[in-house]
Amino acid sequence: MxxxxxxxxxxxxxxxxxxxxxxxxLLQLVPGDPVRVAxxxxxxxxxxxxxxxxxxxxxxxxVQYASYVGQALTGDLGVSFRSGRPVxxxxxxxxxxxxxxAITAVVFALLVAFPLGVLSALRSGSVFxxxxxxxxxxxxxxxxxxxxxxxxxxxxxVLGWFPPSGYVALTEDPAGWASHxxxxxxxxxxxxxxxxxxxxxSSVLEVLAEDYVRTAEAKGLPTRVVVVRHVLRNALIPVVxxxxxxxxxxxxxxxxIEVLFAWPxxxxxxxxxxxxxxxxxxxxxxxxxxxxxxxxxLLVDLLYARLDPRIRVR
Amino acid sequence: MSxxxxxxxxxxxxxxxxxxxxxxxxxxxxxxxxxxxAGSWLAPAGINEVDVDRMLQPPSWAHPFGTxxxxxxxxxxxxxxxxxxxxxxxxxxxxxxxxxxxLGLFAGYxxxxxxxxLMRCMDVLFAFPVLLLAxxxxxxLGPGLSTAMVAIGVVYTPIFARxxxxxxxxxxxxxxxxxxxxxxxSDLRIMRRHVLPNIAAPLIVQTSLSLAFAIxxxxxxxxxxxxxxxxxxxxxxxxxxxxxxxxxxxxxxxxPGAAIFLTVLAFNLVGDALRDVxxxxxxxxxxARRNAG
Numbered sequence: 352m353x354x355x356x357x358x359x360x361x362x363x364x365x366x367x368x369x370x371x372x373x374x375x376x377l378l379q380l381v382p383g384d385p386v387r388v389a390x391x392x393x394x395x396x397x398x399x400x401x402x403x404x405x406x407x408x409x410x411x412x413x414v415q416y417a418s419y420v421g422q423a424l425t426g427d428l429g430v431s432f433r434s435g436r437p438v439x440x441x442x443x444x445x446x447x448x449x450x451x452x453a454i455t456a457v458v459f460a461l462l463v464a465f466p467l468g469v470l471s472a473l474r475s476g477s478v479f480x481x482x483x484x485x486x487x488x489x490x491x492x493x494x495x496x497x498x499x500x501x502x503x504x505x506x507x508x509v510l511g512w513f514p515p516s517g518y519v520a521l522t523e524d525p526a527g528w529a530s531h532x533x534x535x536x537x538x539x540x541x542x543x544x545x546x547x548x549x550x551x552x553s554s555v556l557e558v559l560a561e562d563y564v565r566t567a568e569a570k571g572l573p574t575r576v577v578v579v580r581h582v583l584r585n586a587l588i589p590v591v592x593x594x595x596x597x598x599x600x601x602x603x604x605x606x607x608i609e610v611l612f613a614w615p616x617x618x619x620x621x622x623x624x625x626x627x628x629x630x631x632x633x634x635x636x637x638x639x640x641x642x643x644x645x646x647x648x649l650l651v652d653l654l655y656a657r658l659d660p661r662i663r664v665r
Numbered sequence: 666m667s668x669x670x671x672x673x674x675x676x677x678x679x680x681x682x683x684x685x686x687x688x689x690x691x692x693x694x695x696x697x698x699x700x701x702x703a704g705s706w707l708a709p710a711g712i713n714e715v716d717v718d719r720m721l722q723p724p725s726w727a728h729p730f731g732t733x734x735x736x737x738x739x740x741x742x743x744x745x746x747x748x749x750x751x752x753x754x755x756x757x758x759x760x761x762x763x764x765x766x767x768l769g770l771f772a773g774y775x776x777x778x779x780x781x782x783l784m785r786c787m788d789v790l791f792a793f794p795v796l797l798l799a800x801x802x803x804x805x806l807g808p809g810l811s812t813a814m815v816a817i818g819v820v821y822t823p824i825f826a827r828x829x830x831x832x833x834x835x836x837x838x839x840x841x842x843x844x845x846x847x848x849x850x851s852d853l854r855i856m857r858r859h860v861l862p863n864i865a866a867p868l869i870v871q872t873s874l875s876l877a878f879a880i881x882x883x884x885x886x887x888x889x890x891x892x893x894x895x896x897x898x899x900x901x902x903x904x905x906x907x908x909x910x911x912x913x914x915x916x917x918x919x920x921p922g923a924a925i926f927l928t929v930l931a932f933n934l935v936g937d938a939l940r941d942v943x944x945x946x947x948x949x950x951x952x953a954r955r956n957a958g
Contacts, residue, residue, distance in 0.1 A: 362788075369789030380805045488937075492930035494881055496888050497922030500904060500911050508912035515912070600794045607796070607885050611908065621797065622889060625804040637801050641792045 355656055363649045368420070370641045374634050375419050379412070381630065389432035389628045405430055406631065428635035433627050438635035442617060446639075449609070449616030451521055452539070453601035455532050457594065459540035460547055467544070468551025469586075473578065475556060483548055490545020496607045499538040503611075506534060516613040535612040539605055543597050550593045551586070558586040588658050592651050599647035602640055681938055690934030697928055700747035708741035713896050721914045731916035733907060739916060742898040743924050749899045750928055753814055753883040753892075754876040760818025761879075762872060765825020770856050772826065773833025784830065787823035795820045795878075796885055803891045810899075813892040817882045821875050828871050832864030839863075866943035873936035877929045884925045900925045 378385055386402045387394065406429055407415045422428070428438040471483035507515035513534050519527035558564060559582060567577045606618035613619070617636050624632040681687045700707065710728075716736035724731045730739035768787070772780040790798070802816035803809075836842060837860065845855045886892035887901030895902065900921040907917030 365785060366788045366792055369785065370792050373789060373793075377801055377805050382807070488930065488933060492877065492926055492933050494884055494888075494901075494922060494925050494929070496885065496901075497904060497918070497925060500908060500918040500922065504911055504915055504918060602794075606800060607888055610889060618797075621800060625800060625889075625891070628804075633801065633804060637793065637797060640794065640797060644794065645792050 352656065356653060359649055359652055363645050367642060367645055370645070371420050371423060371638065372416065374638045374641070375416050377634060377637075378406075378630050385628075385630050386432060389630060391628070402430075402432055423638065428638065429631040431629050431632050433629045433632075438631050441632055442620065442635045442639050445615060445617045445620045445636075447520070448518060448614060449602055449605070449618060451528070452532060452535055452605060452609070452614060452616060453598055455536040456539035456543060456601060456605075457598045459536055460543035460597070461594065463540070463544040464547035464551055468548040469555055469578075469583070471548070472552045472555035472559065480552075483552065487545040487549040487552075490542050491549070493542065495538055495542050496611050498541065499535065499608055499611045502534045502538055516611070518613065518615050531612075535605075535608050535614055539601060539608050543601070546597065547590070547593060551590055554589050555582060555586040558582050561585070588655070591658070592655055595647050595651040599644045602643050602647075681935065684938040684941075686934045687938030690931040690938070693927055693931035694935065697747050697751065697931070700744050701751040702748075704745040704747055708738070708744050710738035710741045712742050712745045712898055713737065721910060721917075723914070724916055730920045731914065733903075733917055734910055734914075739903075739920055742903060743900070743920050746898040746900050746903065746921070747924070747928075749810065749893055749897070750880050750883065750925075753810070753817065754879045754932075756814045757817035757879045757883070758821065758872060758875045760815065761821035761825050761875060762868070764818070765822045765827075766829045766861075766868065768822070769826040769829025770833055770860065773830040774837060774852065774856055774860065780830070783826070787826045790820065790823045793820075796882060799882055799886060800889065800891060803886060808891040808894060810893050810897075813883055813886045816886070817879050820882070821879065824875065825868070825871060828867050829864060832867055833860055836860050836863045870936060870940045870943055873932055873939055877932035877936065880925065880932070881929055 381388060386399055386406065386408065390399060390402075403409055407418050410418065419429075426439050428442070430437055431441060434441075467483045467486065471480045474480050503515045506513045513530055515534075517531055519531050521528040564577060564581050567581045568574075572580075602617070605614075605616070606622055608614070609616045609618035610622050617640060621633060621636045624630070624636060681691065705712075714737060716732075719728075719732045719736035721734055722728055722732040722736075728738050728740065730743060733739055733742070768783050772783040793801075798820045799813070799816040802819060803812050806812040806815070842855060842859050845859050850858075883892050883899070884901030884904075887899045888905045890902075890905055893899035893902050895906070903921035904918060907914070907921070911918040
């Protein structure tokens with residue numbers, strides 16, 4: 352297990368280094384001078400020189416990259432071209448909003464997908480199974496922002512049950528937070544639920560065909576015991592991976608939903624940074640999300656290897 | 666090896682013809698292609714005909730999908746926007762297919778350090794959520810249809826590289842490949858004539874599913890104002906422009922979104938049917954279930 356952990360850590364480290372290179376190169380790809388582009392009409396020579404020097408743009412490219420990685424390791428992702436504030440602080444301020452939305456969406460998705468996926472597999476070929484498959488096909492095909500717009504129209508416009516957009520911090524007003532998170536979380540959660548339903552269904556179907564399940568049935572064990580003890584325990588191991596990957600991708604992939612619902616998370620920050628051409632903030636947000644994505648994947652792999660020893664020897 | 670490719674295509678076509686969902690998906694795709702090619706002629710009104718007297722009119726016989734905040738006919742704009750979606754799907758998936766297949770072929774065929782370097786590069790691209798990376802690329806290169814297509818092509822390249830590499834690894838040890846090596850055929854010829862036709866099936870499936878995701882990604886980029894720029898109509902952009910009026914004019918949000926949904930659904934239905942016949946793992950699952958039953 353130690354060798355497996357070390358190998359995965361090394362792999363993740365190499366990929367993370369590659370991620371920093373891609374994020375660093377983004378700034379180099381900006382046509383023209385990124386600081387001048389960002390300052391636009393607010394250009395003045397003093398601010399321009401200060402920002403260029405602070406971003407290290409007056410140095411040769413390899414030196415810039417080495418310094419970028421070195422500073423990133425100490426948590427310094429530069430300063431915003433717009434506000435002059437440290438990027439790390441700006442991005443971390445937005446993280447709780449994104450985390451609360453992503454976690455709520457995944458919890459909602461699991462509440463829908465787990466019973467749907469398991470029952471659909473246990474009753475394979477039934478009307479229920481067909482309905483679950485239609486739901487899952489619908490979910491993977493529907494644009495989440497369209498569903499969000501329809502949700503706003505129905506629940507905020509027609510019924511007036513939930514606010515159409517906005518954010519209240521969970522720590523300040525839990526009830527206010529719940530009413531604001533409902534529409535975006537359900538929108539994101541339904542799409543995630545459709546992916547999970549499909550996966551849980553096929554995972555349960557695969558385990559149902561295993562010899563040990565047939566043996567358990569042949570022993571005369573009640574169906575409930577066979578399903579809970581033998582089928583679900585084994586079928587849900589790969590599901591852990593998919594749930595975690597979904598959660599990780601939601602941390603950075605809900606830009607559109609955060610923009611639609613004016614949810615002040617990392618996705619909205621990324622969008623605002625793009626609009627303002629605040630490249631250090633854009634780089635910082637992307638780097639943080641990619642690093643989180645890698646971290647979650649690493650943790651899942653380690654957990655997976657712990658749950659299923661066969662993984663370690665592959 | 667062309668015989669193998671022919672039988673793969675034939676099997677795929679037969680399967681598509683027998684699957685009612687795939688046929689439905691296919692019909693929607695044909696209609697989409699017709700709208701894409703002839704949208705300008707089919708449109709009942711000009712896509713940029715502004716008329717302030719007809720602003721935000723609900724659906725009627727004169728305007729079946731209503732009018733937008735500038736009095737333009739929504740049906741005409743939805744029809745003409747089909748071309749953009751088709752174009753984005755074809756070009757961006759074309760870029761991803763070309764780049765991914767080339768990289769995957771070389772990585773899988775030569776293995777060793779080249780495989781390691783190329784696949785670690787693909788891992789790096791995989792570390793970014795798809796839409797986030799596309800947004801970053803468009804943000805840097807500037808918004809517009811061309812950059813959106815390049816960005817979507819780049820983010821979908823790794824999946825094609827992985828699918829290709831996996832296929833090459835299983836095919837390169839086959840007897841017919843070793844025989845081709847023994848006859849002195851060049852590596853490029855072996856890859857083109859013997860390896861590629863034998864890994865076509867998973868690539869066809871991946872292409873069909875990627876078309877759906879590419880169209881969704883373009884719609885998301887346009888919804889963020891980073892894809893197609895006005896006045897050219899695009900479904901995502903129409904949703905973006907109409908979102909401020911959605912509680913007063915539901916049709917502005919409904920019809921462009923429904924067009925995206927139907928298109929993506931059609932590609933997914935066809936892709937799923939293709940996967941059922943071409944991906945042996947899927948067959949194993951259903952067969953296993955039948956055995957268990």
